[in-house]
Amino acid sequence: MEFLIWRSYVTNITPPMQYVYGGETMLGFNRGNHNRTNTYLAVLEAKKRVLSHLWSIELGNEPDVYLWQNKADAVIPWNASQEGADAANWAQGFIDAWKSPSRSSLQAHTPLAIFAERVFMATFVNRSFILGETNFHPYDVGMDEPFGAALATLDKSLHVVTLGIQRLYFHQGTINQGEHIVELDSGNGSYAQYVIYSKGRPTKAVLVNTDYFSGSGVRTKSTIRLNGLVNSRVKAVRMTAASSEVTTNGTASYPIIGGQFFSNVDCSSIGALTYKKTAVTTGKVTITVAASEALLLYL
Structure with a gap:
């Protein structure tokens, strides 16, 4: 028929x-x-x-x-x-x-694998690969508004830099820290791991758990171990929210970065910046990252 x-x-x-x-x-x-x-x-x-x-x-x-x-x-x-x-x-x-596409698929880590082939093909024909829409359009598109979209922007930005992409364009903001970035994970799972180098040595690590969390039920966690550390402890700034769906639309719930959130009036930081310190044992440290969270570690 x-x-x-x-x-x-x-x-x-x-x-x-x-x-x-x-x-x-x-x-x-x-x-x-x-x-x-x-x-x-x-x-x-x-x-x-x-x-x-x-x-x-x-x-x-x-x-x-x-x-x-x-x-x-x-x-x-x-x-x-x-x-x-x-x-x-x-x-x-x-x-x-x-x-x-669902919000859970948009913040997933594994789809970023498509960039490797595209960057390779650009290099093969002696062209630079430029990412023109690195981040999302908050408030213009509902799918791009919540905290999960911010996590995806963070993950994507770090991932493509590891591939040698020459330029990333954003609607707001810029990235200008570190000499180069190395990705530790295979790209096949939900947990992204990046190490940022400065003056030839690793100085920071970024851990991203891209698992979706709706705000109800059990919030899953991943445990990530880093090896080869030289300092006796690391300190971390945690980027989190009550769920992947949290937005900065004036409600009582905000995304939190190191205990701080941004004012909707003048974008100033509200709250005291806090670090979580963890001891390093024989060059190793184990870090827990909940679903829809990211950590910036100072090594």
């Missing part, structure tokens, strides 16, 4: 499904009218309401007649190459809408 759908037809999805009886169904989504917002909303409705029946989708029905029908998506001469490129562009938008 094939059924064409765009947003105004969403109310008609359920009745046809009653006649499918579990059979394979293909849905066609409107492309010719060039209304991506409308079409992608229909994609989300289809995913929510008919996923168990869905066998395939058609992204744009009969595109060969778009020019004849004066469809907005068709540009003269509207040949096969144009239509193919247009379909590919829409397909990526469809994938993005269908996947609808």
